[in-house]
Amino acid sequence: MQNNLNKSAASALFNWHYKKKELTQCVDNISKSALAFFEAHFDFSVPYIDTVHESSHDQTVKFLFKLADDHKVETVLIPFHNKYSICLSSQVGCAMNCAFCFTGTQGFTRNLSSSEIVGQFIQAWRWLAEHRPGDERILNIVFMGQGEPLHNFDAVKKACEIFLSQHGTSIGTQKITISTAGYIPGLERWSQDIPGVNLALSLHSPVEKKRNELIPINKKYPLDAVLAFIDQIPLQKKQFVTYEYILIKDFNDSIDDAKQLGALLVGKSAYINLIPFNAFPGSVYQQPDLATIDQFKTVLDTFKIPTLIRTAKGDDVLAACGQLNSKVSQARL
Numbered sequence: 001m002q003n004n005l006n007k008s009a010a011s012a013l014f015n016w017h018y019k020k021k022e023l024t025q026c027v028d029n030i031s032k033s034a035l036a037f038f039e040a041h042f043d044f045s046v047p048y049i050d051t052v053h054e055s056s057h058d059q060t061v062k063f064l065f066k067l068a069d070d071h072k073v074e075t076v077l078i079p080f081h082n083k084y085s086i087c088l089s090s091q092v093g094c095a096m097n098c099a100f101c102f103t104g105t106q107g108f109t110r111n112l113s114s115s116e117i118v119g120q121f122i123q124a125w126r127w128l129a130e131h132r133p134g135d136e137r138i139l140n141i142v143f144m145g146q147g148e149p150l151h152n153f154d155a156v157k158k159a160c161e162i163f164l165s166q167h168g169t170s171i172g173t174q175k176i177t178i179s180t181a182g183y184i185p186g187l188e189r190w191s192q193d194i195p196g197v198n199l200a201l202s203l204h205s206p207v208e209k210k211r212n213e214l215i216p217i218n219k220k221y222p223l224d225a226v227l228a229f230i231d232q233i234p235l236q237k238k239q240f241v242t243y244e245y246i247l248i249k250d251f252n253d254s255i256d257d258a259k260q261l262g263a264l265l266v267g268k269s270a271y272i273n274l275i276p277f278n279a280f281p282g283s284v285y286q287q288p289d290l291a292t293i294d295q296f297k298t299v300l301d302t303f304k305i306p307t308l309i310r311t312a313k314g315d316d317v318l319a320a321c322g323q324l325n326s327k328v329s330q331a332r333l
């Protein structure tokens with residue numbers, strides 16, 4: 001058996017699994033010794049599709065994946081303009097315990113490996129090819145599923161390298177977004193190791209006391225320090241940071257909240273996503289009415305910061321932002 005892989009065998013392997021998205025043993029132009037090498041050194045298993053929930057409102061699809069150790073994670077395909085974004089999980093559960101997020105209530109179990117992260121993409125693509133043939137166009141990747149991606153940096157970085165590679169899925173840097181609650185050690189690594197990949201910060205309140213309630217790690221890594229860190233990262237041309245803001249009725253949806261948010265972000269390469277809160281079983285918060293949401297945006301418009309109100313997709317199958325929880329999905333089976 002050969003001791004390492006020559007270039008052409010490695011290239012054939014990438015092509016087989018990441019471009020053709022085959023799950024079986026690679027048979028394209030592979031020598032017997034290379035095949036023996038694969039068998040001895042690689043594991044080609046991917047997460048198993050346990051359950052699929054399709055939204056009846058839109059084209060959203062939520063997958064419950066079963067991992068080799070029987071733990072489960074969720075992944076969501078979100079439709080936009082006849083294409084899909086995929087929302088990937090990076091951990092089983094999450095240690096951040098954010099108050100507005102269903103995943104936060106399930107606690108942290110373990111990190112996902114890079115193959116479990118890339119495997120979610122491959123399986124979702126294969127499901128589309130089988131069930132919605134011709135529609136298997138997943139053009140954006142967002143790490144906004146279960147887990148804090150920067151808390152599992154090494155595996156997320158490796159997965160991004162595969163997504164970005166010309167030999168891998170060949171997705172452009174501007175099409176991948178990593179979302180963080182503001183975990184500064186991970187931000188430091190992101191800025192050094194994968195700077196071209198987009199960043200989204202879960203901001204949710206410019207007021208320290210409220211942000212402490214929504215995102216407990218704000219007590220350790222306060223918003224001021226997170227924003228100061230992000231501000232000194234040189235962004236690439238046309239790159240901006242997305243600031244996510246979940247609008248919660250009578251909590252962070254006032255005109256004063258909007259003015260403070262605008263004042264905090266004015267002048268930055270910023271883009272604001274306003275996300276009306278999505279309820280989940282046991283949640284204590286509520287969604288504001290449409291007039292309040294519009295008013296909030298109108299205030300932000302005066303600061304000339306590009307702002308989008310994100311409409312919920314897949315909320316009927318608990319697939320919208322903040323609604324993922326693989327323990328509850330598992331229990332419902």
Ligand code: SF4
Binds near residue numbers: 095096104146148
């Ligand atoms: S919002 Fe993100 S970081 Fe916070 S608990 Fe949910 S998955 Fe974790």
